[in-house]
Amino acid sequence: MPNNKNATEFAGVSRRTVLKAAGAGAAFAAIAGSPARLLAAEPLKVAAVYTVPVEQQWVSRIHKAANAAKDRGDIEYVYSENTSNNDYERVMREYAEAGHKLILGEVFGVEDAARAVAKDYPDVAFLMGSSFKPDEAIPNFSPFDNYIQDASYLSGIIAGAMSKSNHIGMVGGYPIPEVNRLMNAFIAGVKESAPDTKFQIAFIGSWFDPPKAKETAFAQIDGGADLLYAERFGVSDAAKERKVLAVGNVIDTQSEYPETVVASALWHFEPTLDKAIAEVKAGTFKAADYGVYSFMKNGGCSLAPLGTFEGKVPAEVMAKVAEKEKAIKDGSFTVEIDDSEPKA
Structure with missing residues (x-):
């Protein structure tokens, strides 16, 4: 995927965006009368923003891992594909505002904008494909890459x-x-x-x-x-x-x-995503280099x-x-x- 020095605009030829009602889980928790206990058992709300179709090799592996976690009941999963670099920040913000607690993507062409979004939503975890390293000043933003x-x-x-x-x-x-x-x-x-x-x-x-x-x-x-x-x-x-x-x-x-x-x-991508899901659920997600989870030994x-x-x-x-x-x-x-x- 491209980095911000080789930023390439992707035209939004056909973008499928699936957004789910942000308040559904909270409303159900309130009815149950025990929000904390119910929310702890609920699937984590995860969203992804892709600049290419989900059929593309690189993105397909993230999509596959997310669907596997969804099928296990660990997460709810929605995504947008063919998102242009110009539109990327807006889509990230929409998902954050909708209550998603983990946002995935590949921000090689929109690095600065993506990290700015993470700063604005400190209670949301961002796990993003990136050429750059984690920044302790943005503790909720962790980069990954396919170190295969x-x-x-x-x-x-x-x-x-x-x-x-x-x-x-x-x-x-x-x-x-x-x-x-x-x-x-x-x-x-x-x-x-x-x-x-x-x-x-x-x-x-x-x-x-x-x-x-x-x-x-x-x-x-x-x-x-x-x-x-x-x-x-x-x-x-x-x-x-x-x-x-x-x-x-x-x-x-x-x-x-x-x-x-x-x-x-x-x-x-499963080891990378599963590690992030566990950290978010435990409340211990922090800025870290998730690239190591692509190594063969992991x-x-x-x-x-x-x-x-x-x-x-x-x-x-x-x-x-x-x-x-x-x-x-x-x-x-x-x-x-x-x-x-x-x-x-």
Whole structure:
């Protein structure tokens, strides 16, 4: 997602906003005659503000975790998608005014405005995707990010072994830390298997433009790449059409591309969200860096099952993957977090 130095306006093409009556829970509590006890047992009111559709990879993981918590009865959950940066602050305030006690989102393009909203609503917890660190002056605002470099590294080990030409194409949204660290970890993994691999690296300047990502991937295939790193939607479609391999990012698309997606690095937002829900309910939510809950050792990321590629990746490669995964989890090996822009 973009940071405030690379702010990108998202047009509100189709925005679904679902708001529930703010006073319903309070009215019921008053009728029951024991507000404190009832409110303690009620689901936490959670709202999310997204700048892209909930189908987009990154946001889909937050949406999935929130729905899981809703299905468990832990939270009530409403959201707005395709919210433009110009409209973001207003929507945040609407949810805060409506009585939601935890607000989720991604504020990379509206960082200052989002933190200003948090200051105005000190009794509301804000858990926001951000490139920046927590600020003790805003104790109710905690940033998170998808630190899934561990899984990206493991997917790179597989990719390096599966590329026959030692020439890999990589298509990302923007060259910012959130993307760079995953690409760099993937590259490091590739070099574990094939140190002489060449990389084509391109950024499309958008978080959700599958046609542009697809065309960029076609150009990389024409340039000699026989395996693609699909940081954006559209890349795996190009791989499927040209019959080259692809490695996925954040979500598992193996079932959709059974002949081409050989591996994927998955992001699991559940540990991040569940920690925040527990802290809010306990009254202990504070400014903290929630990025650590995306680490593999905390259950925040994993390598997807190989699916149709089970048995097609050399056994010695999967043995190395298993060895590295164990070392990551027990802390004896650490995947470097490199936020610098990767170079071809």
